[in-house]
Structure formats: structure tokens, C-alpha cells
Amino acid sequence: MYVDNVIEGFYNAVNGSRVLLFVNYDIDAICAARILQHLFRCDTIAYTLVPVSGIQDLRQAYEENCEEVKYVVLVNCGGTIDIVELLEPEEHVIFYLLDSHRPTDLCNVFSSSQVRIIGNSDPEEGIPEFDDVFREDSDEEEDNSGEDSDPEESRAAKRMRMSEEAILKRRENRLWAEKRDRIVFNYTQFSYYGKASAVQMFELALSLSKDTTDLLWCAIIGVTEQYLLGKVEKQQYVLDSGTLQGYVSKLSHNLDEDPTEAANSTPVTVPRISFTKDLQLALYRHWTVEASLRHSMYSACKLKLWTLKGERRLHELLVDMGLPLVQSRQKFSAMDMVLRQEFHSMIEKLAEKYELDQLVFASFILQYGFRNKYCASDVVYSMLALLESTGREKSSKDCFLEAMDALSRPKKNLLEDGIEKAKVMLTSIFKMVQAALDMQMVISGGPFLYFIIQEGALNARQFSHPHTLILLAQFVLQAYVMVRKKKATNLPLIASAPLDADEGTCLVVGIPPVIEDSPKNFFGKAFEQAAEKTNARAQLDYFDSSVMKLKMEDRSKFFDALAALLS
């Protein structure tokens, strides 16, 4: 059931009792949870927050924490599975789903008692009518009682008619079932993402008049993550950032009223968000220009930087910009003042010549104090790196909390730490792409391409996290398409990396082809069916259905089945 009025239907309902919050491992979920935490703190709604990484994890966490809990909020998890069936809760427990994963499970949509979905239902989702999917089988008996009213009919005839009717009925049932299967299949075929949960929560805060710059920053980070990881279309991002810009100007209205006075009276330490044109270069404010150009997916693919020729083109670009090599290898913040100020306009001017026309995009910058200036995309990369920096002594939950803490302004050192980690992450992604293309590790499997990182490859450990692997897969596919030109544009890619050496499992992600404008992903359903057919020991445990765990030995069998299924 959808809750249209979020304040009445959700916030006021839970106000006053303890709430259980489950948060998925992704940046959008973390941002949404932070906004919720702030709201709950303001109204002293006691809560318990537990990070959950997968479906099994969710079930276990629920069993542990369910005692005396009436309200459960699931952030970016559980929307795509039948939550009541999975958790088998007591009847008084009510689940609030705040999930940007689509499609939402039909049982959740139509459950009127226990499941509430926060937000409006988007007509574009194409949710089927209730009658098309569910039907009560109560009319059968009615028919039988109607039969008895005609005693004159002979028994045989009656049986004839009965059986005739039964056949008709069965036939109708079968047709209906077929139709339902078709509708459900069409509905669940593609997995994709809806509105960012962080934005939904910010809008709740806005309508409660509790919006602050910090909360807005969280919402911005949530949207930027969706864009950077290719979870939403570019147009969607432009629309979202437009609305966010409205909120930004609302919040900075008081500061901007009188520019001369504002400059004097408002202290520099007050955080300010500005909406500006930015470059799609990862972390360039904290890195060198050369490194940033090289390791950003967009510029690297357009210039083919993994080849010698590309290297030359990069140098050519730098020359055209009038940026000395020494300066370009210098930290951006240490570059000459003039060069730094002109960097944007220089690269913008040359964008057309080098076919980098999409390099400029609109983004947000947070500034507080004299030294702290962070771009939304840099923060996203930093948090991603923190989230996936598991080590021997650091469990994934530690990383989750670190990524969450990196959002709070006093813990700036965590964010800086994350930026350093993100540099390492991007560098190893680039190296892996280079290796993949040089060694021709991207193999065509018929209807799709696949790319396997072997156990023992350089930095193989780093790619055993879903987000890093998705970033890598997108980079590889883009680069492959640039090399092979037209042939590969309509092929999707599956990437696989070793996950656990002891258990012999690997991580598999699928991403849609480059040519597709919308990031709708059909691998979720395909993975499920292929695993079923081959009896592969696969765990579809992630909330992203296009990510799965698989036994290493079953991989080739699984890919064969997938090829058969998709061709």
C-alpha cells in the first residue's frame, strides 16, 4: 500500500514508539538514514539502526531485533521482495518501505495491512491492476449451489453440463493464469531505480520545516551517487538536480539577500551549498589534473588513454590548454593560481575538439570555513571507497559506519581518508581496464560480453565489492565499445570477480548495453532463471538483483545457460 501523505501516514504514525531501521549498504541509503536520524533525534523518537547487506542478513537482523517493535523502516532494501513472506512477522508489526529499487514487489504493493510504501506510485512503473494478478477462488462453490435448483435434468446430462462447465472454467482459469504470468513477467523483467530515498526523506524534512543545509547536502549526495553509478538516466539527474537547486536557493536565500552585507555579516564557517557547472573528472580538486583525466571513466574512454596513442592525445590536450606538464602533475591545489582559475574555461573550450562535449555537468559544491570545499561527486567517491575498504581487521559493518560518519562535518579527516582510498580504487580500476583490453580478457559469449577477473590477479581483492565491480564493469564496457566501435554497442556485459577464496565463491554483476539510454537491467530475472536451470549454487542475496554470488566451479555452466537463455 502506498502512503501518499508521508507526514500523516508515516511520520506521525511512528512518532512516540520505538522504530527499527534497516539500512542497505549503499550511499543513497546511508544519506536517507542520516536524514531520518536527524528527524528522529529532533522528536526524540527512539530508534535502533542496523546495517544489512543482503536478504539473509535482513532476516537474521529482524529475528534478533524484532522483540516489542511495532514499526520497522527499511531503507533501500526489501522493496523488491515479499517482505511479509520473508520475515514472517507478527500481525501488529508494520513495515515502512523506503526503497529506490524497482520494480516493487506486487505483494508489497497490494498488502493493505502490514506493508506501507513511502512515496507515490509512479505511473511509469506500470504496476498491474489488482484484479489482473490476484483472484479469489471463492466463486466455485456458488456455481455448485446453483446447479441443484434444476432437479428435472437427468443425471447424465447434469454431469455432462457440469463437466462442460468445469472444462470451460478450467480453461478460463488457465487463460487467466497465462495472462497473469505474462503481466507479472513484463512487470518484473527489468530492474531499475526510482527516486533517490535521500530526496524523499529530505522532502519529508522540508514539509516538517526541519530542513537544514546538512540534510540537503545528504540528499544531494544521494542523487549524485545514483548518477555516478549509472543507476538513473542522465535526464533524470538533470531533473532531480533542478529540484534540488530550488531547495538550495531556498536555504541560502537569507544569506544572499544583500550580497554586500552577506559577505560581511555571515561568517565563513557557515556551510554553503552552491550549484555550479562542474567537470566529470573524478576528484580533480584533490588530485593532479593528469591523474584525474586519466582515471575518470569519461575522459579516459574518449581519449583511449590505455593506449600509447591515447597518451599522446592527453599530452596534446594539455598542450592545447597551455598547462605545463610540471603543473599538471602537481596537486591541483598547489597549481598556479592563474592556471587554476582558468582550468574550467580552458578545458571547456577544448571539449569539442577532443569530443569531450559531455565533460561539463551540473553539480553541487559544499563550502565551509576557508579550506573545506567539497564537490558532491568527490564525496560520493570517497564514501564508496570507505564503504568498500574492508580489510582483515575491518568488517564490512565498520566500513558502513565509517562511511556514515564521513558525512558529518566535524569528522573531516575520515572524508579525506576516503578520498585517498578512492584514488587507489580508481587507479586500480584503470589498471584493470588497461589489462583487460591489452590481454583481450573481454570475451564475447554470444548475446553478451563477459569479463572475468581471475583469482590471484593484481588487486583482485579490491573488486570483490559490488559497487567497485559495477564501476569497473561500466568502465570496461565503455572502453571496449570505443575500441570495437559499432559491433559491441548493443551487447551487455557481465563482470565477475573472486569473492571468497575459502568458500570458492565469486561475485557476478551484469550491466546493460551502452546503446540503451535507460539503465534498465534485465540481468536480475535472467540470473534467476539461469541459476534455476543449471542448479548452480548461486545466492541471489543482494537487494540489487543484477548482483549475485556464485560458486566458482559453476561459473562456466552458468554462463552457458545464460547464453542459451538470452539468445
Added chain:
Amino acid sequence: MFCEKSLNLIKELDRSTEAMPAFDDDGVRQVFEEMRGLYDQNVAAANDSTADPDGTAIAGIAIRHAALERNKRCLMAYVYNRIRKVRNMRWQFGSILPPEIKANLCEPEIQWFNSYSKTLALYMKSIGDQGLNLAQDVKPPKSLYVEVRSLTDYGKFEMDNGEVVLLKKHSTHLMSRAQCEPLIIQGILEQITH
């Protein structure tokens, strides 16, 4: 000079950076000796009134008396200010003093402290039905609830109102301050600051 020693006592107390300087037995005794001497001289001068035809002795007695009075005031100030410190410590540390502070108190001060504690305890017991610990939140906390994070797998924790919370490592909670304060001190929970 008269009264120099007593003034020194006060100055020392004022200057000391310790929470509780040691009771200066020696200084106090010296002041008493000076006072006894002054008193003896005054008595002698008063008894010997015949030898003072022009009233010079009267002036001497007056000066010495003033010195005596000043000494008395200084000693009182010394004792009073120490007692004030002891009283503040009752609110700071509770009814049991840390040993290093106790060592610096003199016997009457300890007695005073004990009786003060007793009186306070009696008073606190008399407030309301079950008594009220006045020393707990001397400054009102900013909020009744705090955000905490579990550092260890503590297991289930039952709160005053009967609700049960599972304190598992890595989980974050918003709990009432009074409930989780002891757990924070034990190192089971960590308060999150923003």
C-alpha cells in the same frame, strides 16, 4: 609585623592550583602562638595601669587588640573557604572522597563533610516518593535522548519501561540518557557526536 602569618595562610590557599591543598597545621599554629603572645601582652599592660599616666599603654592595647581581631578574621576566612571547597566536592564526587583529597583534609573537616553528606542524603530522600538524586544532573542535559553506538555484543538490555533493546556490535540507537549513561561509562556504548 603583626598578622603577616595569617595573611600568608589566605594567600597560599588562594594561590594553590591543587583541587584541595593540604591543611596548613604549622601556619595555623604559628598564628595561634602570635595571638597568644599578643593577648598575654595586653593582659600584662592592662593590669599594670598604674605605670601609664599619659595613656600610651591604652594605645598599645588598642593596636594589639585590632591585630588579634584581624588574625581571627583571617583564620575564619581560611577555614570557611576550605569548607566551601569541601562542600563543592560533595556535589562533584559524591559521598565518597578520593583518597588523595581526603589525605589533605584535617579531622574536623572530615567530620563536617560526613555530616554534610548525611544531611544532604536525608534531604534527598525526603523529596517525592522515592527520593531524588539532586547531584545527578546539576546542569540540565541538552536532550533527554542521546545517539549511541554499540562497541561490543552486549546482548539484550531491558530498559526502565520494559522495552528490550538488543545491543549488538555496530548497531546504532537513540536511547534515553539516564539508561545508557552507565553503559557508556562501562565502555559498551559510545556516544556519537555530530
